[in-house]
Amino acid sequence: MEFLVAAVVLLTLLAFLCLLLLLGLTRRLRTHSERIAELEKHRHLRDSGLELTIGEFEVTRSDDGEPLTRTWLVGAESLVAFVAYGCPSCKSQLPALRAYAERGERVLAVVARVPGETPDPAGMHAALGDSVVLAEEPFGGAAQVAFQVAAYPTFYLVDEEGRAVAAGSGVREVLGARQPERTAAGAR
Structure with a gap:
């Protein structure tokens, strides 16, 4: 039983870390998209x-x-x-x-x-x-x-x-x- 609790806690932490990483990547992608859009507006x-x-x-x-x-x-x-x-x-x-x-x-x-x-x-x-x-x-x-x-x-x-x-x-x-x-x- 202790093994299952430890596995659930470990998987929960891993899922939480993946969620944080996904949120960080989404935020960074949005920032890059805004910069590219601004550059495109003034494209020569x-x-x-x-x-x-x-x-x-x-x-x-x-x-x-x-x-x-x-x-x-x-x-x-x-x-x-x-x-x-x-x-x-x-x-x-x-x-x-x-x-x-x-x-x-x-x-x-x-x-x-x-x-x-x-x-x-x-x-x-x-x-x-x-x-x-x-x-x-x-x-x-x-x-x-x-x-x-x-x-x-x-x-x-x-x-x-x-x-x-x-x-x-x-x-x-x-x-x-x-x-x-x-x-x-x-x-x-």
């Missing part, structure tokens, strides 16, 4: 080994009716935004987009006309101001296809050579993914 496309090849496209500027093509992206860093009229998340990003453009940065906003939504070009222009180059196209249009847009809002940081170097669903997220030397030097 070039550093990740992922590349987005921007295809050819043509959109029409809303202000003067002039066509814009992929070549507009070459020569200076640009922030390209894909938004939709009826998208609440898109609207929440417009002030940051406008502020970035008003600092003298190059910004192109492509507004998708989604079926069933009421377009409001005047409201969009008022929200973005004159510093943002505004273009409108149908849902699934050429620019959206060229950038492989899958959701709204989507933002791309394009370098001077016309390559997408960062992408995300928020202006600050994308700008936070800049190369360290560009971030340290400040934007222009």
Whole structure:
């Protein structure tokens, strides 16, 4: 009988130690998952080994009716935004987009006309101001296809050579993914 009691006590202690070890590992795994998620938010496309090849496209500027093509992206860093009229998340990003453009940065906003939504070009222009180059196209249009847009809002940081170097669903997220030397030097 004493042998059985000792075996039960020993097995109970062993089970308790295993439970403590499991809890410790779970806690550590959660901490690592949070760190990885934070790093992923600011991932630079070039550093990740992922590349987005921007295809050819043509959109029409809303202000003067002039066509814009992929070549507009070459020569200076640009922030390209894909938004939709009826998208609440898109609207929440417009002030940051406008502020970035008003600092003298190059910004192109492509507004998708989604079926069933009421377009409001005047409201969009008022929200973005004159510093943002505004273009409108149908849902699934050429620019959206060229950038492989899958959701709204989507933002791309394009370098001077016309390559997408960062992408995300928020202006600050994308700008936070800049190369360290560009971030340290400040934007222009």
